[in-house]
Amino acid sequence: MSSKDWIEKDFYAVLGVDKAASADDVKKAYRKVARESHPDHNPGDPKAEERFKAASEAYNVLSDSGRRREYDEMRSLFGSGAFRRNARGGGQPGGMPFDVSDMFGGAGGGDRRFGGAGFQDLFSSIFSGGQAGGQAAPRGPARGRDVETEVALDFGDAVRGVTLPLTLRAPGVCDTCHGNGAKPGTQPRTCPVCHGAGVTTRDQGSFSFSEPCRNCQGVGTVVEEKCPECHGSGGVTKTRTMNVRFPAGVADGQRIRLAGRGEPGERGGPAGDLFVHVKVRPDELFGRTGDDLTLSVPVTFAEAVLGTDLRVPTLDGAVTLRVPPGTPSGRVLRARGKGVVRRDGQAGDLLVTLDVVVPARLSDEARTALESFAEQTPPAAREHLDARVRRVS
Numbered sequence: 001m002s003s004k005d006w007i008e009k010d011f012y013a014v015l016g017v018d019k020a021a022s023a024d025d026v027k028k029a030y031r032k033v034a035r036e037s038h039p040d041h042n043p044g045d046p047k048a049e050e051r052f053k054a055a056s057e058a059y060n061v062l063s064d065s066g067r068r069r070e071y072d073e074m075r076s077l078f079g080s081g082a083f084r085r086n087a088r089g090g091g092q093p094g095g096m097p098f099d100v101s102d103m104f105g106g107a108g109g110g111d112r113r114f115g116g117a118g119f120q121d122l123f124s125s126i127f128s129g130g131q132a133g134g135q136a137a138p139r140g141p142a143r144g145r146d147v148e149t150e151v152a153l154d155f156g157d158a159v160r161g162v163t164l165p166l167t168l169r170a171p172g173v174c175d176t177c178h179g180n181g182a183k184p185g186t187q188p189r190t191c192p193v194c195h196g197a198g199v200t201t202r203d204q205g206s207f208s209f210s211e212p213c214r215n216c217q218g219v220g221t222v223v224e225e226k227c228p229e230c231h232g233s234g235g236v237t238k239t240r241t242m243n244v245r246f247p248a249g250v251a252d253g254q255r256i257r258l259a260g261r262g263e264p265g266e267r268g269g270p271a272g273d274l275f276v277h278v279k280v281r282p283d284e285l286f287g288r289t290g291d292d293l294t295l296s297v298p299v300t301f302a303e304a305v306l307g308t309d310l311r312v313p314t315l316d317g318a319v320t321l322r323v324p325p326g327t328p329s330g331r332v333l334r335a336r337g338k339g340v341v342r343r344d345g346q347a348g349d350l351l352v353t354l355d356v357v358v359p360a361r362l363s364d365e366a367r368t369a370l371e372s373f374a375e376q377t378p379p380a381a382r383e384h385l386d387a388r389v390r391r392v393s
């Protein structure tokens, strides 16, 4: 029988006696139930057998004065639902139910019997810092929350990297009281309930357990005259400006974490982090694929056929690209090292896509020349399509 079973089972109800029943009454009650439910008198009745076993189990505990006392104490603690953790901080969500089986799981096997002292030691390890009957260490002040913000960068700034002043409206430490929440000239007072410990210890029988002090919410001090600026909270909404460095090559949709630049911790706790979501404004000329920049360049049919030298812009200056004679439409030319500079110092490329444009209008001279050109050039290579057209029509 495990200790958990002890808590879940009502041995008094099994025997049909009052909690205050004397040892003699318990013995009499057990004999009665045992006699009535004995398997010899109830052959083939599983319910009677179950009752007989339950009565033996109950009597086993209640007939031993030491075990009966332990059983009573456990039930008085756990039966009332007293074990709910609602400590602030410590990473535990408030009001999380305390699982009794977890508590006993590591305590040396299901059949362990607890002596009074051993049980107290167990409590001490469960409630961090809680010394049975003594003073407990206060919990650390809560860490500040993480703050998120969004920044829009110009295309070129994102490629090259930039340092920008970032203005945030976010909770900060109150300057009037420096975060302690007390009116200037006064000081927070040690909490009279927990004497500064932040936790209170409750004695119950030979056990004691700790919980965060309700008077000071676990802080250990109380503010009597509240700071007029922050109304005692120690925090106010502030406009903060800080310089943030965006590394070269930062991309649209990226999130930058600035450790310790978030919301300050409550009453001196560590600050949270600042997360900056980066939006990159599109450029009117350049696109970007990873570390490569892209650029579309219109060329005439004559330039593509005859070849030419193209002068194209980059993000920093211009380059000349050779278009060889007979270059097809859609061909991509590469200007090496004119893309995004990576962290290792290497750079991506500028990828230039040639777009052969078709003139919408022609002068009479141009039309004549083009007709002459058409007569002297072979037809486009469409034999494979023509074959399919004949087959389907």
Ligand SMILES: [Zn+2]
Pocket (backbone or CB within 6 Å): 191, 192, 193, 194, 195, 196, 197, 198, 199, 213, 214, 215, 216, 217, 218, 219, 220, 221
């Ligand atoms: Zn207190």
Ligand SMILES: [Zn+2]
Pocket (backbone or CB within 6 Å): 174, 175, 176, 177, 178, 179, 180, 181, 182, 227, 228, 229, 230, 231, 232, 233, 234, 235
């Ligand atoms: Zn204040």
